[in-house]
Amino acid sequence: MRVSPAIGCLALLVATQAWAQSAPVSSSTTSSHASSTVLPAVTVTGEQPGPGLWKVSKGDHVLWVLGTLTPLPRGMEWRSKEVEDTLAHSQELLEAPKAEVKVDVGFFGKLFLMPSVYSARKNPGGATLEQILPAQMYARWEHVKPQYFGNDRRIESWRPILVAMELYKKAVDKAGLTNRNDINKLVFTLADKHGVKRVPVKYKLTVEHPRAALDAIKQTNLHDISCFNQTLNTVQNDMPSLTERANAWSTGDIQTLRSYAVNDRYQSCVIAVLNAEFAEELGLRDLPKRMEQSWLQAAEAALTHNTQTFALLPMEEVLAPDGYLAQLQAQGYTVQAPE
Numbered sequence: 001m002r003v004s005p006a007i008g009c010l011a012l013l014v015a016t017q018a019w020a021q022s023a024p025v026s027s028s029t030t031s032s033h034a035s036s037t038v039l040p041a042v043t044v045t046g047e048q049p050g051p052g053l054w055k056v057s058k059g060d061h062v063l064w065v066l067g068t069l070t071p072l073p074r075g076m077e078w079r080s081k082e083v084e085d086t087l088a089h090s091q092e093l094l095e096a097p098k099a100e101v102k103v104d105v106g107f108f109g110k111l112f113l114m115p116s117v118y119s120a121r122k123n124p125g126g127a128t129l130e131q132i133l134p135a136q137m138y139a140r141w142e143h144v145k146p147q148y149f150g151n152d153r154r155i156e157s158w159r160p161i162l163v164a165m166e167l168y169k170k171a172v173d174k175a176g177l178t179n180r181n182d183i184n185k186l187v188f189t190l191a192d193k194h195g196v197k198r199v200p201v202k203y204k205l206t207v208e209h210p211r212a213a214l215d216a217i218k219q220t221n222l223h224d225i226s227c228f229n230q231t232l233n234t235v236q237n238d239m240p241s242l243t244e245r246a247n248a249w250s251t252g253d254i255q256t257l258r259s260y261a262v263n264d265r266y267q268s269c270v271i272a273v274l275n276a277e278f279a280e281e282l283g284l285r286d287l288p289k290r291m292e293q294s295w296l297q298a299a300e301a302a303l304t305h306n307t308q309t310f311a312l313l314p315m316e317e318v319l320a321p322d323g324y325l326a327q328l329q330a331q332g333y334t335v336q337a338p339e
Helices: 005-019 031-036 081-088 105-109 115-122 134-151 158-173 183-193 210-219 225-251 254-258 264-274 285-306 315-319 324-330
Strands: 046-048 055-060 059-069 074-076 090-104 197-206 307-315 332-335
Touching: 031 197, 046 285, 055 197, 055 285, 059 183, 059 285, 059 315, 081 307, 090 183, 090 324, 115 315, 134 158, 134 225, 158 225, 158 254, 183 197, 183 307, 197 307, 225 254, 254 264, 285 324, 315 324
Parallel strands: 046 074, 059 307, 090 197, 090 307
Antiparallel strands: 055 059, 055 332
8 A cells, every 4th residue: 555645644643643754755766775875975066957848638628747756855945836837827736635633723723732642652661772683683672762852862762753753854954955945836936926726635533522533543553663673774774866856857857766666664654543443433444545536536527627727746657557647547647757
């Protein structure tokens, strides 16, 4: 099962409440690829064009797709004349699929004041990482931890998935990358500038009893050691490859982007949540399929009604052999990659 970043962010938000604020992304797929590529962790800077656009068409109706990626180089400024020109001549902008949690506003407003929320980030029964993790994995953690957390002992009582998220965020920052360079928002600004209608693709998840959900999360073992292990692998072995992937997006190097498949670090973290006991009660387990169907239906509607539409998609859904564009192609649409 492949889980898109939009779905993963929602799942992690519900599962970890206030701590699911990092925006992890897939990096290189295998350690063999990382070990065979010795590169300095240097990011590109200055104005960059980003990748070209994918063309999905049937007859004279066209959907132009920009694949987005995070993290990106911190010193990079994205500016694409191709994107702005294409967007300006489109009838609609189809936004990337997104999931939203619908819950009582007052509840989330009080969230940070509730002691029970802070205890939810700890392991059930007060267990520590040393007690939960296999000995060899914990030894690797002890080697990595000082570089990012110093002598902080408080994190030793956190759930592995939350430690993994914080570790990844710090490693990304240290590598000169950032999750704050949001291409989606920049495209929204261009759409507003040219008066292009924005079409959101949202799946709303309603949490009827948030306090009960929080209590369930506190008592649930997320089985998230795989997530923690994959994050360690990424931080120890794959940061140069992650940097190269970010640079490839920035410079529009499609060939290099294709050489990096999806790392299962993020998959492991999201699946740990989707397979948790509370996931079915909250409606998380079928999120991937629902999000996929929502976007595909919106894309087909746009291709039917508009002469030209612009769309945003996570790069993994653009490139994956079973991704959204591959599914449109299987339904008879013509899909062309940028030259």
